[in-house]
Amino acid sequence: MKMKKIALSFYLFFFFLTGSIATAQVVGIQEIGKYQSGDVLEDNEHWVEVIKGDMPLVLSVPHGGRFKDEQIPDRDCPELGRVVKGIDMNTKELALAMQEYFYAHYKKRPYVVIANLSRSKVDQNRAIELATCNDPIGTKAWNSYHSAVTAVIADAKQYGKIFFVDVHGHGHKVQRLELGYGLTTKQLTLAYNRKNTVKMPPTSSLENYLTQGGKRDFYDMLFGEYAFGTLLEKNGVRATPSLQDPYPQEGEAFFAGGHITRKFTAADFPDVFGMQIEFNFKGMRDTDANRQKFAAVFAKTYWEFIQHI
Numbered sequence: 001m002k003m004k005k006i007a008l009s010f011y012l013f014f015f016f017l018t019g020s021i022a023t024a025q026v027v028g029i030q031e032i033g034k035y036q037s038g039d040v041l042e043d044n045e046h047w048v049e050v051i052k053g054d055m056p057l058v059l060s061v062p063h064g065g066r067f068k069d070e071q072i073p074d075r076d077c078p079e080l081g082r083v084v085k086g087i088d089m090n091t092k093e094l095a096l097a098m099q100e101y102f103y104a105h106y107k108k109r110p111y112v113v114i115a116n117l118s119r120s121k122v123d124q125n126r127a128i129e130l131a132t133c134n135d136p137i138g139t140k141a142w143n144s145y146h147s148a149v150t151a152v153i154a155d156a157k158q159y160g161k162i163f164f165v166d167v168h169g170h171g172h173k174v175q176r177l178e179l180g181y182g183l184t185t186k187q188l189t190l191a192y193n194r195k196n197t198v199k200m201p202p203t204s205s206l207e208n209y210l211t212q213g214g215k216r217d218f219y220d221m222l223f224g225e226y227a228f229g230t231l232l233e234k235n236g237v238r239a240t241p242s243l244q245d246p247y248p249q250e251g252e253a254f255f256a257g258g259h260i261t262r263k264f265t266a267a268d269f270p271d272v273f274g275m276q277i278e279f280n281f282k283g284m285r286d287t288d289a290n291r292q293k294f295a296a297v298f299a300k301t302y303w304e305f306i307q308h309i
Contacts, residue, residue, distance in 0.1 A: 012081035026033070032155045037109050045069070047141045048148045051099060053111035057157040058152055058274075059099065060260055062124035062145065064092035065116040072121040072141065077133035084262045085120040087167035092116075092286040101295035104307045105200065106303075115145050124165070125258040145237065154245060157271045161209070163306070164274030165209055166260045172253040176238035176245065177284075179229050180257025180276035181205045181222065182265075187256075188210060188240075192223055205257060205265035209273035216309050222246075226308035228275070231301045237284075237294065258279050 028214070035041065037054035039191045046067060063089065075083050095112050115124045119269060122138045123131045124145045132138035156162050180206045183191065190196045201210050201218045210218060221227055222241045229242030241247055248254040257276040265272050279285050284294050 008048070014237050014260045023289065031128070033199040033287050037120040038103070042167050043144050043148070045141070045144070047122075048144045049112075049114040049116055050148050050152060051096075051112040051114075053109040053110070054159065055097070055108045055109035055110060056156050057102075057103070058149070058162055058164045059095045059112045059155055060149060060164070060264075061092050061111050061114045062089070062111065062166065062260060063088035063119050063168060064094075064095075064114065065118050067116045068118045069121055069137075069141075071135075072117075073135055075122050075123065075133045075138075077130065080244045081126075081130045083130070083133075084116075084123065087119060088167075089281065090291070091167045091169050091279070093288075094279065094285050094291045097288075098293040098298050101292065103297050105296075105299065111146070111156050111161065113149050113199050117141050117145075122277075123258050125168075127259055131259075146263075153264065153269055153272060162272045162274070163302070164205075164261070164264055166258070166274075166276040167187045168255070168258075168276060169281060170255060170260060171281065174248075174280075175227075175280045175282060176240055178255050178277065178278035179241060180259045180261060181237055181241075182262055183241075184256050185248045185252075185254050186189045186237075188222070190220065192241070192246040194219065205259050205261050205275055206258075208265060208267070208270050212249070212270065214273075214309060221309070226305060228301065228305050231304050232297065235301050237296045237301075245294055255301055267306075 030053055033051050037052055039052045041050040045205060090281040092114050099112050101111050122141045124142060128139060128142050131142050153162060155243060183200060187200055191200055197218055201207050206221050216224060223243050223246050224246040227242060232239040233242045255278045261276040265274055283290055285291065
């Protein structure tokens with residue numbers, strides 16, 4: 001099925017509170033339910049792109065954009081926190097390869113939400129103040145992305161509980177996938193040794209799964225035979241946490257998961273669980289052939305994972 005690109009002229013109303021009054025801000029993508037799987041939707045400013053899917057899998061790609069919209073100044077607000085501007089190279093292309101593989105082999109498509117706007121303008125994986133440096137147009141762009149994810153989740157839940165993957169790229173020395181469940185290296189180490197695990201699940205991106213009748217427990221979802229990382233390893237891709245590589249060793253860098261993963265797997269989105277995946281570049285994101293190779297591994301891993309949880 002050929003994907004059809006649609007520029008949207010209708011509205012998504014993103015609601016926020018000002019005192020006790022709810023105000024609607026026009027930010028772009030809405031009424032996704034009217035469209036067909038494979039349709040490509042954009043906001044009017046071309047900041048955000050959504051490819052409609054037809055299965056309960058959502059891929060978010062916040063740092064793969066190259067569009068440097070000159071109406072938004074480059075972010076420069078170190079007083080609010082660390083300002084990172086670099087692109088996660090080829091993460092958009094990787095997510096598209098993953099979606100295309102699902103359709104080619106299973107006639108199903110994940111939903112994909114892509115930030116085409118450069119991270120130098122807005123960092124979608126930060127809280128809004130640091131993400132935009134309080135620029136008003138940047139704030140609109142941040143709302144556009146987050147509202148698009150919200151709309152996608154609302155549409156995707158018709159297919160079941162949603163597995164959410166926030167797609168990123170790392171440049172760390174150890175060449176493996178880093179699965180971010182909102183748990184630090186220290187927490188993963190404790191969890192693997194079955195210490196303090198009662199307090200961890202509510203802070204993790206697995207909490208909705210665990211509280212809504214999932215048949216695997218917290219330990220199994222991180223380190224068990226059918227944990228996502230364990231299955232990736234079994235299928236030839238290094239990943240931590242997993243049964244084979246349960247936690248980063250001392251001195252090894254690790255990204256635990258960021259704002260998007262925490263936000264969209266929290267209690268406000270009870271049908272969603274998942275993770276942030278940080279991909280190494282070489283062998284994963286660097287060439288079209290490697291992206292397609294990983295797409296096949298991801299699809300195989302996904303179906304095995306869903307079957308057993």
